[in-house]
Amino acid sequence: AGAVGSAVGQIGKIKGCKVVGCAGSDDKVKYLKDIGFDEVFNYKTAGSLEEGLKKAAPEGYDCFFDNVGGEFCSTAMFQMREFGRIAVCGAISLYNDTEPQKGPYFLFPMIQKQLRMEGFIVWRWNDRRLEALTQLMNWVKEGKLKYREHVTQGFENMPEAFMGMLKGQNTGKAVVKI
Numbered sequence: 001a002g003a004v005g006s007a008v009g010q011i012g013k014i015k016g017c018k019v020v021g022c023a024g025s026d027d028k029v030k031y032l033k034d035i036g037f038d039e040v041f042n043y044k045t046a047g048s049l050e051e052g053l054k055k056a057a058p059e060g061y062d063c064f065f066d067n068v069g070g071e072f073c074s075t076a077m078f079q080m081r082e083f084g085r086i087a088v089c090g091a092i093s094l095y096n097d098t099e100p101q102k103g104p105y106f107l108f109p110m111i112q113k114q115l116r117m118e119g120f121i122v123w124r125w126n127d128r129r130l131e132a133l134t135q136l137m138n139w140v141k142e143g144k145l146k147y148r149e150h151v152t153q154g155f156e157n158m159p160e161a162f163m164g165m166l167k168g169q170n171t172g173k174a175v176v177k178i
Contacts, residue, residue, distance in 0.1 A: 001028035002165075003147065003173035004089065007136075008065045009037050010145050017063070020056040022046075022072075024168050031171055035146045049075040063087070069094045070101055077106035077115070086117040095166060148172030 001023040012019045013036045021037045023029050024044050032040040039056035046052035049072060053061075060081040066073050069091025080086070094101060110117065125132070139145035150170035152161035155178045165174040 001025075001031050001171045002067075002168075004067050005065070006032065006035060006172065007145065007147070010035055010139075012063075012065075013037070014139060014144055018057070020053070020061070022049075022052060028171055031148065043072070050078070053079045060084075065089070066091075068092055074104045074106050077109050080109060080113055080115055082113045084113060084115050086115060088117060088119040089121070092166065149175050151175045151177050153177050 001021070005021065009019045009021050009032065018039075019037045020039045021032045022041050022043045023032055024042065026042055026045075029040045029042050041052040041056055043049055043052060046055075053076060057079070061076070061079050062081050062084050064076050064080060064084065064086045066076070066086060066088045067090030069088075070093035072093060073086075073088075073091075077086070109115065136145060140147070149172050150165075152158075152164075152175070155176065158176050161174055161176050164170060
């Protein structure tokens, strides 16, 4: 239930998609339900990631927005439907690794299901920044796009706030107020 995933899910709903989300606490699960996600599960209390994903969408997934990486991405890959699309913008589960993770490998489902996976970084779309900000602000004003900020007071607390964000201790956008 970070800033990016919660915004992406809401945009999916605005565009008419069924949206499934997952979070690491019951409070975050409730938040995602409150902002309109169709199905949400707590990946820490679900029997397994595979079980949580299958229960939320037994028919599988046409689109997957990945900003977690690692085991979650590998598991989700096997839940994709034929010709599915995967957008990759982050890999927070890997950021603190001291050695690169190995496997499981998901090339077989990519080939078998003819999936398309593409990484992106936001500045690739810098020429459309004003268009995006205008649309996002309109959705906020219309009440279609909601957000939450987790504010930490004081510059001296920045390292603690950053580590908390990497550990998933925030809901929404992590902000340090100076």
